[in-house]
Amino acid sequence: MGIIWNADSMLGWIVMAVNFGSVILYGAMGEILTEKAGHLNLGVPGIMLCGGISGFASTFLYEQSTENPSKFVMLLLGLVSSVVAATLAGLIYAFLTITLKANQNVTGITLTTFGAGLAKHFGSVISAKSGSTAIRSAVADDVFNAKIPFLSTDLGVVGKLLFNYGFLVYLAVILAVLLQLFFYRTHQGLNLRAIGENPGTADAMGINVTRYKYSAILAGSAISGIGGFLYLVINNVQWSTALDIEGMGWLAVALVIFATWKPVNAIWGGYLFGFLSKAGAYAPTFITGITISQNIWSMTPYIVTIVVLIAVSFRMKKESRPPAALGTAYFREDR
Amino acid sequence: MAQTKTAKEPFVHVIRKEDTPMLKKWLIRIFAVVAALIVTGVLVFAVTGINPFKIYSSMITGSFGTPRRIRNTIKLMTPLLCLGIGLAPAFKMKFWNIGAQGQMLVGALAASFVALTFRHLPGGLLIPLMGLAGLLAGAIWGVIPAIFRAFWNTNETLFTLMMNYIATFAVMYSVDKWKGESSGFASFKQIAKNAVMPAVLNENFYICTAIVLLLVCLMYIYMKRTKHGYEIAVVGESEKTAVYAGINVKAVMIRTILLSGAVCGLCGFLTVSGIDFTLSSTMNNGFGFTAIVVAWLAKFNPFTMIGTSFMMVFFQNAASEISSMNANATEYLSYVISGIILFFLIGSEFFINYRLVFRKNHEKEGK
Numbered sequence: 001m002g003i004i005w006n007a008d009s010m011l012g013w014i015v016m017a018v019n020f021g022s023v024i025l026y027g028a029m030g031e032i033l034t035e036k037a038g039h040l041n042l043g044v045p046g047i048m049l050c051g052g053i054s055g056f057a058s059t060f061l062y063e064q065s066t067e068n069p070s071k072f073v074m075l076l077l078g079l080v081s082s083v084v085a086a087t088l089a090g091l092i093y094a095f096l097t098i099t100l101k102a103n104q105n106v107t108g109i110t111l112t113t114f115g116a117g118l119a120k121h122f123g124s125v126i127s128a129k130s131g132s133t134a135i136r137s138a139v140a141d142d143v144f145n146a147k148i149p150f151l152s153t154d155l156g157v158v159g160k161l162l163f164n165y166g167f168l169v170y171l172a173v174i175l176a177v178l179l180q181l182f183f184y185r186t187h188q189g190l191n192l193r194a195i196g197e198n199p200g201t202a203d204a205m206g207i208n209v210t211r212y213k214y215s216a217i218l219a220g221s222a223i224s225g226i227g228g229f230l231y232l233v234i235n236n237v238q239w240s241t242a243l244d245i246e247g248m249g250w251l252a253v254a255l256v257i258f259a260t261w262k263p264v265n266a267i268w269g270g271y272l273f274g275f276l277s278k279a280g281a282y283a284p285t286f287i288t289g290i291t292i293s294q295n296i297w298s299m300t301p302y303i304v305t306i307v308v309l310i311a312v313s314f315r316m317k318k319e320s321r322p323p324a325a326l327g328t329a330y331f332r333e334d335r
Numbered sequence: 336m337a338q339t340k341t342a343k344e345p346f347v348h349v350i351r352k353e354d355t356p357m358l359k360k361w362l363i364r365i366f367a368v369v370a371a372l373i374v375t376g377v378l379v380f381a382v383t384g385i386n387p388f389k390i391y392s393s394m395i396t397g398s399f400g401t402p403r404r405i406r407n408t409i410k411l412m413t414p415l416l417c418l419g420i421g422l423a424p425a426f427k428m429k430f431w432n433i434g435a436q437g438q439m440l441v442g443a444l445a446a447s448f449v450a451l452t453f454r455h456l457p458g459g460l461l462i463p464l465m466g467l468a469g470l471l472a473g474a475i476w477g478v479i480p481a482i483f484r485a486f487w488n489t490n491e492t493l494f495t496l497m498m499n500y501i502a503t504f505a506v507m508y509s510v511d512k513w514k515g516e517s518s519g520f521a522s523f524k525q526i527a528k529n530a531v532m533p534a535v536l537n538e539n540f541y542i543c544t545a546i547v548l549l550l551v552c553l554m555y556i557y558m559k560r561t562k563h564g565y566e567i568a569v570v571g572e573s574e575k576t577a578v579y580a581g582i583n584v585k586a587v588m589i590r591t592i593l594l595s596g597a598v599c600g601l602c603g604f605l606t607v608s609g610i611d612f613t614l615s616s617t618m619n620n621g622f623g624f625t626a627i628v629v630a631w632l633a634k635f636n637p638f639t640m641i642g643t644s645f646m647m648v649f650f651q652n653a654a655s656e657i658s659s660m661n662a663n664a665t666e667y668l669s670y671v672i673s674g675i676i677l678f679f680l681i682g683s684e685f686f687i688n689y690r691l692v693f694r695k696n697h698e699k700e701g702k
Contacts, residue, residue, distance in 0.1 A: 109433075114675070115674075121671060293508050295511065296508060302501050306497050331349075
């Protein structure tokens with residue numbers, strides 16, 4: 001067994017890792033926001049699929065219906081429609097688990113099945129109508145994958161490493177930092193965390209538990225939805241049923257734990273998950289004499305997540321633990 | 336609650352009710368299903384243009400249209416019911432085992448490994464050996480999260496969820512390795528004849544169905560009539576009460592999840608030996624997750640699960656029937672349809688467990 005260094009391949013691997021990592025990061029940020037409100041939403045993969053298909057369908061159909069599609073309209077359509085669809089999917093979950101106090105696991109899993117079915121259905125119907133299995137919106141690809149001029153081309157390796165992504169990748173980092181500031185530096189963030197730890201106490205403090213929960217879950221779903229659309233963007237805005245948005249969604253649920261519920265940790269954690277999930281394609285150029293199957297590489301993010309989950313429960317540090325009220329419905333009269 | 340006359344008194348408030356009569360419970364649920372069917376009909380009509388009444392009649396023919404379809408319905412129900420039975424004691428204890436999928440997969444993996452390794456043993460010896468391997472593998476896969484939950488309070492929902500994906504990739508890896516040069520994992524009917532469950536009335540899966548029905552009875556007795564079952568119920572109600580009552584919560588938890596995982600592992604064995612005759616990471620199309628819904632809807636009662644697992648298969652069959660009707664309908668509609676029906680059923684539980692009280696001294700005098 002030996003190791004060969006191949007700079008070009010490593011660069012490709014890292015760029016891939018950051019792109020896919022950002023998809024997972026969006027999903028995870030949405031889920032962190034949701035879990036901070038005390039709700040475990042296993043519907044994230046379904047929400048991401050809804051966001052993805054909605055963003056794709058609107059940009060694709062717009063491009064098909066107009067002679068000269070406007071880039072600005074394309075930008076708005078892609079983002080707004082993925083956010084709206086994801087928020088609506090989140091609303092189903094929010095209504096059932098907050099207002100109707102339904103079991104969160106059952107509701108979440110049903111939402112994933114439902115969302116995946118909806119997305120794949122509309123995807124296949126649009127494919128069948130346009131008579132091709134690989135349908136693509138070229139203008140949306142131009143818009144969302146536009147690279148920063150000069151910086152991405154003229155700075156050599158540094159430029160390719162740092163400035164070679166669509167704007168959604170940078171937005172993810174900014175959003176993660178803002179989310180972190182929101183949780184730990186604002187009054188509202190403190191209130192939200194209080195609800196996730198003990199909704200009864202938060203309620204007694206005069207915090208409107210229901211309003212906070214709805215806001216957190218809907219905003220979280222919207223953020224996750226952008227992740228679903230980003231997955232299509234990094235695949236050149238091309239839809240096929242082979243796309244594995246669902247797998248990315250489950251990695252996002254794992255990333256929340258890996259990041260110990262902190263958005264800033266999820267940035268590098270997401271890139272690491274992206275790196276590991278693409279290892280099957282790239283690692284063979286670096287490691288000789290032994291082949292490690294893609295399936296083994298694909299396992300690793302889940303294994304490290306379990307290790308983190310265990311480590312977190314061993315340590316007494318409270319801020320690294322899951323929110324105490326995670327997964328339980330809040331009913332005022334049960335206090 | 337005192338009716339304080341303040342400006343902020345909510346228009347409606349919610350109180351818990353414990354004593355909903357059986358008849359009313361079922362009326363609420365039936366109402367939910369009917370409402371869901373109307374929504375489904377309208378939605379499918381809007382999307383595909385198929386007449387809603389044709390959709391409803393295809394639901395019946397999808398599951399009962401021909402003797403072959405009836406057999407197929409039973410064949411699909413068998414593993415789903417088995418997984419539901421496996422989850423019942425865990426959920427009753429409020430241990431959210433989301434890992435049935437993984438426990439089933441490792442059970443299937445272990446059974447397949449035994450089948451391939453000892454393929455020359457006579458069936459009467461090989462099949463029980465495979466079953467044992469499946470049981471053990473599922474139990475081990477389940478008990479790892481349970482041990483961490485019992486001793487260090489590690490979140491079991493997240494842990495068991497992660498274990499599913501490790502199991503999925505382990506099966507994909509093994510299938511890749513064992514299939515050799517061929518394009519897919521060959522049927523046991525070709526490569527390990529002795530590992531195939533003997534056929535009764537021309538169908539191999541009937542023995543599996545019989546085993547699962549036996550498990551339904553045994554699990555019912557275990558949960559309702561034994562000391563173990565009582566302990567599970569107490570731990571599920573409140574761990575603190577259980578400690579006061581002198582129950583060893585850690586032991587009960589580990590014991591129960593060993594059983595839960597073992598039954599899910601057994602389902603993996605039944606699937607490879609009597610239903611699919613092959614190993615695949617997509618076996619039983621994600622029933623490990625569907626079973627969570629089956630068990631929860633049945634309120635963890637094994638006999639009720641026969642009904643709920645039938646319902647899930649029924650809607651799945653219906654949708655595959657609808658999907659062949661025109662170009663706007665696809666196989667994926669089945670997930671949409673069962674999703675809508677489940678949302679309604681999940682929501683209807685609220686009206687069984689809670690009651691709405693409207694504000695008094697208002698134009699809309701209500702109770």
